[in-house]
Amino acid sequence: YNCNIGDQVQRTYLQRGLFQLKGHTFKFEKFGNQQRQFFREFGSWLEYRITEESVYCLFCYLFKEDNGVQAGGDTFAGKGFKNWKKKEKLKIHEGCVNSAHNRARQKCERQSKKTQSEYKNRLNVVVDYIQFILNQALAFRGHNDSDGSSNKGNFLELLRFLVDY
Template identity: 35%
Template sequence: MRKFLVPRACIENVSVVQSEAEVEEAPPNVVNEFNSNEIVRDPGLRKQIYEYALNIQDQVRRAYILKGPTQPILENFPGTQFAREPRIRAFCKSWFKSYTWIEYSEFKDAAYCFHCFLFKQPGRVEHFGYEVFTKGGYKNWKSASNGLKDHVGGHGSMHNSCMKHYDDYNNQRQSIETQGMAFRGHNESLTSLNKGNFREIVDWVKSNNEQVRDAFDRCAKDCTMICSDIQKDFATSCAHEVIK
């Protein structure tokens, strides 16, 4: 019988191993509330966009876009001595004109990409400098003439994809703001002839989509869409679907 029995110590060890294997790594902490004090100018000190909760990421992007890329004009940028290179190299302020997307961190003495910071997809690092230009910072000034071009890449590069998202985002915002197209209307009641752009668009979608119309009709009293917070959440969700 002894050969069929398992020592008690072995059983205890197995249970310990199983319990440790079943423990999943805790998800990274995310910021759930927007705080304007966390909109940091220096790109070397910023949180990444994905470190914010999904429902406030667009608000964070908008805050950074309003400030624009960080491009300090210093009298002298710090120099770096590279191995086997007698000449001291440094960041060149003329790059701000050549590459409108480039940012400079005084804290890290490194270059960053404003557009990739705003619209990069976490985990996709196959493109040259995709993470370097958003997290660690690029400071290989000796090879910068090629390094900056390599980061931009070809037509379908990650950088150019982020640039397109940036342009689309700005065009969307300008089409509403510069043309005076406010979401809210002065009278958003069901009998109003002009309920405002948001509810007029919703009504148009309802008239062209039976499923949407049925969903609204079933919840007619509870789904009025006149709360500003609901309208903003709805618009944010649509924006995420468009730019993801």
């Protein structure tokens, strides 16, 4: 996916969560005479990609603003970071309270709250359906709940009826 991805892809990524390897032996990169490898200090927002042996900022990848300068440029949202010798760049990328990274994080949190609110509303509707059926002393299930059945029972038929509106 590219950086300007839609809401559905954002929701899918957020539901799946960060891809962080537990117990994986990370590849060493040679920097002069030293061997360096990935470290886990910034685990709350870094996603590691095995195929590229690099990390990305999940917040910036999903919610990057197109309005210009950000510490690390497009590295954390597009190219990937793997310069383990300069891990201070990760702290710089996080930046201050109003940094591009933190604005992307706030967008992510707002999106998550919005999604939670939508799910809560849907759940409340389903609970209301159940209360209605119970108050009317109706059976939940029909004789045949299979896909081909013309009457799947009060609960499923009521859900299907109301979803159409």
